[in-house]
Amino acid sequence: MVNWAKTAVAIKRPIPLVMNWRTGLRLGGAVLAALLLLLGLDVAFPLPRAPLYSPLVLAADGTVLHAYLNPTQKWRMKTELPEITPALQQAIIYKEDRYFRYHFGVNPIAIVQAAGRNLLGTGRTTGASTITMQVARLLEPKERTLGNKILEMLRALQLEAHYSKAEILQLYLNLVPYGGNIEGVKSAALLYFQQPPDYLSLAQTVTLAIIPNQPRILVLGKNNAAIRAERNRWLRRFQQQHLFPDQDIADALAEPLAVQRHAPPLLAPHLARRLVTRFPGQPIIRSTLRRGPQAQAEDLTKNYVRRLHELGIAQAAVLVVNNRTRAVEAYVGSADFQDATSAGQVDGVQAIRSPGSTLKPFLYALALDRGLVTPKLKLPDVPTNFSGFRPENFDKSFSGEVTVERALTYSLNIPAVRVLSELGVSTFTDKLRDAGFRRVAHDAPRLGLSTILGGCGATLEELTALYAALADQGRYAPLTLALNLNEELRMKKEELSGKAAAPTSNSSFLIPHSSLITSPAAAFLITDILAQHTRPDLPLGYQGSARLPKIAWKTGTSYGRRDAWSIGYNQDYTVGAWVGNFSGEGSPALTGTDIATPLLFDLFNALAYNSPNNWATPPTSLDFRLVCAESGLVPGEHCPNQLIDYYLPSVSSAQRCEHQREALVSADGSISYCRACVPASGFRRQLFPNPRPEVLAFREAQGLHATRLPAHNPACRLVRNADDDTGGALAITSPLANAEYLLNRREKQQLLLSCAAGSEVRQVFWYVNDRFLRAASATERVFFRPPSGAVKISCADDHGRNVDIQLQVAEL
Known part of the structure; x- marks a missing residue:
């Protein structure tokens, strides 16, 4: 039987539990309502805005x-x-x-x-x-x-x-x-x-x-x-x-209390302003600068420029880069930020200036990578007309022929323009664009051969980053000014753990991305050439002091002596220095070698004094070969003098040297024979110099000894095939192709006709608008009065070669 009494009791017992559950629900609802009320009040009356901090x-x-x-x-x-x-x-x-x-x-x-x-x-x-x-x-x-x-x-x-x-x-x-x-x-x-x-x-x-x-x-x-x-x-x-x-x-x-109010910290004012502008509203910005090098760089720059005031030079800018991380460790935008009379608040690190000759190392590196040159290859250094552009060397002199390494060491302009013309201006500017040259990228369609002489715009930041790539086996990466989030978090953790926080020396994440703009082989060869300079502060070479840093460096001076550059690097640092006036005013004393380089070495000596002087080693992609000492080409049949040169296997040109030609001449040496007219006897074989036509013309113009082949056998009745001739090319050196000439008829002004021809050429024939003008010797200077309008000038030599140019003539 069911015990109803017990059952009733059992039924009654849960009732208090139900009541407690309901009470809890009410209390929970009340708490929730209170929380919602508080939340509503929190939304209705939000917290005050965060304080405005001093950046x-x-x-x-x-x-x-x-x-x-x-x-x-x-x-x-x-x-x-x-x-x-x-x-x-x-x-x-x-x-x-x-x-x-x-x-x-x-x-x-x-x-x-x-x-x-x-x-x-x-x-x-x-x-x-x-x-x-x-x-x-x-x-x-x-x-x-x-x-x-x-x-x-x-x-x-x-x-x-x-x-x-x-x-x-x-x-x-x-x-x-x-x-x-x-x-x-x-x-x-x-x-x-x-x-x-x-x-x-x-x-x-x-x-x-x-x-x-x-x-x-x-x-x-x-x-x-x-x-x-x-x-x-x-x-x-x-x-x-x-x-x-x-x-x-x-x-x-x-402890005593002798305290007073001091000025706030004001180091690196240009970079500080730049970073505060880049990160608006951020109260704390951690830069990559190191306090010691920054203070040294500011003091050295200010004191150095103070000594230049009497020369009409008022400003300088400096950038120091850690090659391993691309972190900027010193940034000096001007000699004195507070100097309003010299526009001290202008940031010389970002200012667009003419780079002078500072782009030449990069040009030669690209030419090495394309097999156009090797260090011992000889290039013409003579007056040359590049389609209307006639560059001159800085000292107005010419050397005739120079090796690539000498042309770069002495910053010769004509060899550099020749190499750029062979490489191609667009190829060069495309590479500069890849290396972060913004102004060059913008102006690329309008740039020409003058680009390599400073006919473009560049900044100290761009140039220093480019040289840092040469220091790092051709690997380009943009410079880092502020530490990124990963580095910031790492340093925060070290600070909280009590460790001394400092940026890592090989933090790969400091470099956002990198690309190879020259091969390691080309970067090494350029570095090797640039390190051969004689240090201005140590004429006997860096070996005279084991404590001074060994560096490779290059100078540059812009047209009108408005900008002086000196950029140097070793394994650890790249340092860029610019000296000049922000107004653009030039100074007769302003040159990269004399003015910018002393500041560069002051900076390097302060940064890397007593450094290990570790230096780059040749990469495995480089090899040695024998070349002719006269031309730098692979030795030909008549190259007794040879020397060792670096080259890039499967890349460098394998052209054989022909600096001497063997010719068949009469016993007395008065005439030469071709293979078709050589007699059975009474002739001999003789070696004759075979320089480029422009080099030969330069030597003759300078009154230097220049041996030409004897005149060809006049009894030879065969028509010569110019394509079979091994002589040099024919070129008109005056007037300039595609140029416009304004002549004064009343003064009876005339134009000069001159050409560059090979050593085998004795006579040339001049034509104006396809009408014969006159015959002349290969070295003779001919003057004539041209007609107005479009004029065609033609020159033919006694070996059947011909060249034409077009120009415009107007009369006053």
Whole structure:
């Protein structure tokens, strides 16, 4: 049978549980409603805006390089969490709010005690403000009334709901006043003690902890004696509470307080302005600069330019790059940022200037990679007309023929223009575009052969990055000015763990991307050539001092002597130096060698003195071969003098040397024979020089010995085939092709006709508009009066070769 009594009891027992569940539901609903109400109030009354901080630009090690006033013209530098030392935390919390870590923004006990003291008039009148309430007041300054005090409490509760205790303490330390326009512990530490908060002594830390309560009375630099007395009073109180070791307290009590306000950190002003513009609103920007090299570079540049003022030279810019990371470690935009008379605020690192001859190493590197040249190859250095462009060397002289390495070492213009004409201007400018040359990329369609002589625009930053690629086996990467997020996080972790944070020397993530713009072989050969310079500060070579750094370097001087460049590098650093005037005014003394290079070596000696002098080694892609000493080509049949030269297998030209030609001449040497007319006897074989026509013409014009082949056998009746002739090409050297000439008829002005022909040519024939003018010797200068309008000039030689040019003639 069913026991109904027990069943009834069993049924009745769950009833209290159901009631508890309903009660809990009601309570949960009430809590949820309260939370929704609070959330609604939080949305309706959002937290005040974050404080406006003074932008800070830091060095790579975290020290402050440059500081700016915030938008409200206050020094409010953001104190980062790792900078809040345990000593600073203890001093502030004990002094301001002992129960800070335990209350929820408002301390009820302190409020009751304060209310009692204020109502009864016993003890010191206080407001029972917690650190969180003080943050609320500092974020929204208001008149001190009971109503505003309640609002502070509500804001304190809201702050506690949004931020951790560490973040609230950080906000407090960033907002506390220190008199005048100085706010925050970090601002006070840097402006008065010239150290960040985490580098302060205990005495200095306690000093900064006591001032915010009386910032108008305890003014550092004015009331030091009163501040010291108040500091020591608090130090003794801390000692009684055993907050710090007794010895630390004793040392702090004995520490003097001779402090005054200092100027804010103002290193690297150009880079600081650049980074603050790039990262607007960011309170702390960590650059790649190193404080020591930056300070050295600024001092050396300023002092060096001071000595140049009497020469009419007022400015300079410097860039120092770590080759392994491409991090910029020193950035000097001008000699003196504050020098308004010389436009000191212009950033010379970014200014677009004429690069002079500084692009030549890159040109020769590209030519090496395409097999156009090798170091010992000889190039003509004679007056040359490149389709209307007639370049000159810097010293107005000519060498006849020079090796590639000599042409680069002495920065000769004509060989460089010849190599560029063979390589192609578009090929060259495309590579410069790949290397980050923005102005060149923009102007590329309009650039010509003058580009290699400085006829384009470039910046010191672009050129230094290009040379850093040569230092790094041809690998180009853009320069790094600010540490990226990965590096920032790594350094933050090291700071929090107590390790010394510094950027890694081989951090691959510092280089966003890289590309090979020249082969390692070409980069090595160019470096080897540029390192052969004689150091201006050590005429016997760098070996004379084991402590001075070995470097490769190149100079450049722009047209009109407006820009002087010197850029050098070794395995570790690339240093670029520009000297001139931002106004564009030239100076007779302004040359890369004489003016920019001394500054370059001052910088290198300061940065890399007593360095290991490790140097590049030849890559396996390079090999040696014998070449003719007269031409630099693979030895031919008549090349007794030979030397060793580097070359790139399967890339470098294998053309054989023909600097001498064997000819059949009569016994007396008066006539020469071709194979068709050589007699059975009475002739001999003789070697004759076989220079390029333009080189031969130059030698003859200079009165130098130049042996030509004897005249061809006049009895030979066969028609010669010019295509079978091994002589040099025929070229008209005057007038210029595609040029326009304006002649004064009343003065009976004439045009000069001249040509460059091979050594076998004795006679040439001139034509004007396909009408025969006259015959002349190969070296004779012919003058004539051309007709107006379009004119065709033709020249034929006695070996059947012919060349034409077009020009325009107008009359006054």
